[in-house]
Amino acid sequence: MTDQLKKYLFEDHSVRVQTVRLHETWLQAQEHHQYPPAVQKLLGELVAAAALLAANIKFEGSLVLQIQGAGPIALLIVECQSDLSLRATVKIREGHEMPTDGTMQSLLNADDQGRFIVVLDPRRKVPGQQAYQGIVPLEGDTVAEALQHYMKASEQLDTRLWLQADAQHAAGLLIQRLPDHGGSTQGDAASDTMHRAITLADTLKSDELLTTDIDTLIHRLYWEETLIAFEPATVRWYCPCTRERVASMLRSLGEVEINDILAEQGRVQITCDFCGKPYEFDPVDCSGLFAAAKPMPEQDPPTVH
Template sequence: MTDHLKKYLLEDRTVRVQAVRLHDTWRAAQVNHQYPPAITKLLGELVAAATLLAANLKFEGALVLQMQGDGPIALLVVECRADLSLRATVKLREEYVVPDTGSLQSLVNPGGKGRFIVVLDPQSRHTGQQAYQGIVPIEGDTVADVLEHYMKASEQLDTRMWLSADGDHAAGMLVQRLPDNGGSAARAGISEEEAVEAAAETWRRTVHLASTIKREELLELDTDTLMHRLFWEETLVAFDPQTVQWHCPCTRERVAEMLRMLGRDEVEDILEEQGKVDVACDFCGKPYHFDAVDCAELFIDKPSLSSQNPPTMH
């Protein structure tokens, strides 16, 4: 089975509809993790959302969605690249017991000061260019609410999202109003005012139809069946499906570089305490083992970097 994202346009080209239903990709994201149902739901919905949004990237690079707060879930992260390869992870606070059920706000943002962060990171940057980062409060009861709030706050296109996830599937649908680039009235043989009103009506009608969707339909129906059930009276222009897959670029070399950044003294302290250094990738859970000889080789002809910035995993 291969996971796909599918795109459609309404007949007048003023509204975009996208849908994705992930199984293999979502199962791969969980293979080395045992998440409680509440975390599975939130992370799966964020995975579906990132896939839907990354499908519209205009550059080679990555979209990263992060939720940070003071609840049992300290951090939710999903990275999806323009080719729709993705990875995801969760950071939990050890002092909390994560319940099997719970709302987004209670699990991530009970103190009300949490942040939702969107990063657009081009693969090739110009000199001095930084990744774009947008930050808004975590507002709303669902992942879809948070995304819609961000899109509104950042003055982007009118967007609605419906998301759902369980242990087997992560699914979502996006409806987005497209800007008028001119010429639509002439092509339709109507006035500009009539074109604006027609586009507004298409948007209202599409959102109304999409809003009839049920959580179970998102999870259980394949995309073609779902689109027919929702929009059977509409003429949809369909595009070629895009493949979605799990991909984590971690390597032993990257982990070794992280240990070098950690510094010789810190690595030797771990060796003295444990006799080895074991590191697992935060995203895919792949284990990396470094014995005393491996650790010694890390610092041959390499200066200690312990005084530099703290390590990060990529």
């Protein structure tokens, strides 16, 4: 069963509802990492939020959500492409161990230095175009609150989020008021729809998003409403790191540097920054890196005296 994201629209076209419940994707995100529950919760919620927001971007490219601060955790980062492939990781502050417990505020907002950052990066930019970056102070006790604060501060669509994560699942529900133009309902009626959508979502119990499949959840919340359902989209884990990419990075370091590492450590070990996948190159692998780059004998014949 693949991980899916589903979108619905209230009948009057004024409010959008989206749900996501990730299992495989979330397990893969943790494959090479050991996150304690408090960190799992924060990163998993950010992963669910990134999928929900990326599902609405109108360009081909990526959406990045980052929480960075001065606590024991330096950075939580999720990168989600417009095709809903994503990767995510946690960076611990130098000199700190992975914290075993804590809240978003205690782990990331020491000295009020915490920031919530959103980057939208179209793949094909027109000349001079840069990625869009929005930064707000880290406010609230949860990832959902921090993100709602960001949406409000940057004057985006009125958005509410419910996010949950544990070791097995990362799940989220997004409710968003759509602009009046284009919809059949204006003003007060649309506000009523938004209010109803939120009130019903607020009846969710603490672990209901984690334990309930999407269809059951939507039926449970909105069985009295008429929702227009869209084709589900697949969410998947994808980290572009490969042994070949690591090899070309090592090649760019140069033979002298690589030989220094070999002399010191006997082999070269590289861990992907994002997924944590380990790559190891022994002395034979390393000499192979540079053998191919050397000129072929035919191209550089030995001089005969």
